[in-house]
Amino acid sequence: MTDTVIEIRRDLHRHPELGFQEFRTSAKVAEFLRQSGLEPTEGIAVTGVTAEVRGDQPGPTLMLRADMDALPIEEETGLEFASQEPGKMHACGHDLHTAILLGTARILQAMKPSLKGTVKLIFQPAEEGPGGADPMIKEGVLSNVDYALGLHLWSDLPCGHVAISPGPVMAAADTFRVKIHGKGGHAAYPHESADPIVAAAALITAMQTLVSRNTSPFDSAVVSVTQIQGGSADNIIPERVEFSGTIRTFQPSTRAALVKRLHEMVPSLCQSYGTEGEFQFSEGYPALINDPVPCRWVAQAAEQMKLPLSAQATMGGEDMAYYLQKVPGAFFFLGAAPDQAERVFPHHHPKFELDERAVPLAMELFLRCVESCLK
Template sequence: MTTTDLTTWMTGLRHQIHSYPELALHEVKTTALIKKTLTDLGVRVLPYPGATGVVAEIGHGEPTVALRADIDGLPVLEKSALPFASTVKGHMHACGHDFHTAALLGGARLLKAHEAELNGTVRLIFQPGEEGYVGAKLMIKNGVLNGVQAIAGFHNQPDIPVGTLALKTGPMMASNDNFDVTIKGHGSHAAMPEASHDPIVTLGELITALQTIRSRNIAPDAPLVLTLAAVQAGTTFNVIPDSAEFKGTIRTFSAANRQLAKERFYDIVEGVTKMNGQTTEIKWDRGPSCVNNDETLTDVLAKALADTVTIVPAHPCNADDDFALYQERVPGFYGFLGSGGTGVLHQSNYSCNDAGLIYGAKFHLMAAKAMLAAVSAGVLNPVDQAV
């Protein structure tokens, strides 16, 4: 099997997946395609209780290491004009999970061809539901990390050239906390505001006051983003409503700052609403912690991949990824692999270059071999699983 043949094969798979994107935890056809492809390759597909997602293994015996790719699309209307563009209106692989899936299938094909050389078992995790960070939690609950001693994966980046892998030790992608707040006041005629407890005024105060969490509580050199992304209040010009709502997110790379931001958020929201004679309901959605690369494993993989890809330093990214949940339990590595496309992740004009798929497949082959060797040599330290 030549590099050209493998690239052509992976490209066909990616285009097929791209043309029929499925949203988080609804990846039924994608799951079926992955299972069929692995079965045709002679790869062991393991029983998995989830409705979507696939777990498979190549090799035998201990140790066991894992490779992960996410498989879900996004509720985005595609505007790429590609010949294999989404056929599902309003759904799109705008984050390149089709790239990730095809590359891990390519890695499976390489690993199967080299199975006799593997000193242990490689577990392949095709994860549903990364968007919304429910998939990793579900797969871990269903036992996909049982016996696993190290894990690796990557996210494509269209602004990084094909053949390049950006990496760093420590925090790589941000933690994610989302908030949904309802301010409960008392409405009135807009011409008689004295008869109201106006939640819109409170909303305006909070939009400004919450930014002091970043500017007056967090050190200037410590990354933290607090964004109010959605606000809703009222229905017409002459009625002050009874309530107002806002939603948003907080991203950071520090567990201490993450906790501080939450505490200050509650202090400010509850304090301002009380001052204005109102009450509030806060729904707090705690997402993944930051993607945090194991120092030893990162060094091991950087050396193992040096002849396969161009290694460059990675810039931390404020986006989140539930790969972090695996890293809370076993030593893990996550890199940014150049896909040389257009747009940015989650944009309707996002695209990636199929030429990058071969580097993704080789990443999985080399990472699996290197992790097996590192675990066998005892150079990786276990992660404290008290999370």
């Protein structure tokens, strides 16, 4: 299936679509599934597609999930199959995830007589935001599912390296906004104003203690301020400043503690500078928690294939987390870094590339996991 999968991948790569706009992609997915003898259901959470490979013998249902969406980035790889859509690019590898799961589906369909159970294939929209997993679950895709598996190809792991660990492996990815209201005025008469810029500077500095002083050294968390707006001229103290950023945590208790601390810190510190501060929190994807049983299937498959195996956790977010809140499952990484170091770029970079030699390895990993689950 490798050549077919690479051909599909390159077609999807030429025609990237953003979250909940994956109409061409999902039509291609459904068409390929039908050609493989499956009966796909389309239009779940707008563009999501599912299908089931029902084994001839009874057994559990294992869900395999791929994401389909691209990113609003102008591609600069210069690849022969580069994006033909201005300002859109598959810069996270979801084109490969989709193509790999299609190839896996066709092989599984041919294995039906020996399958003890069902493999449910899920092609979901909008992983990059606002999230397709949660609406697909609300439309019932998990109703008969016992276990779930998802894969992410990874550009900073050497091609063929597998990374999997039980427990929390990707962070809860929340966002926040702070609004500081001061009293504007002439920059030459600061004593007649309440300067929100100085309050913002003090507050951002104080926020650096949330991780270093309020979080256990044995736990992980990130608080990053990523945008700041305020002021309009060199000689004016502005009336207001706003800034925003992200909070990443693994443990729900750490997440709650940081949010509580920010709710206290923002108004009180701003008040001490004569300004008024408001903290707004908005919940993102939850932390992704792997179950040890499916992790063992992945590790065993990697060992059988003699692939290097390591543990990996990242502060990135992933909406696969929603499925794993409901059913035991695992999300694992397969290295797909290009051979030449100068062609290795991080995910979401305009020059992001993955090595297609990961394709047959990814399909074999999925198939071996199916074997372990539906044995």
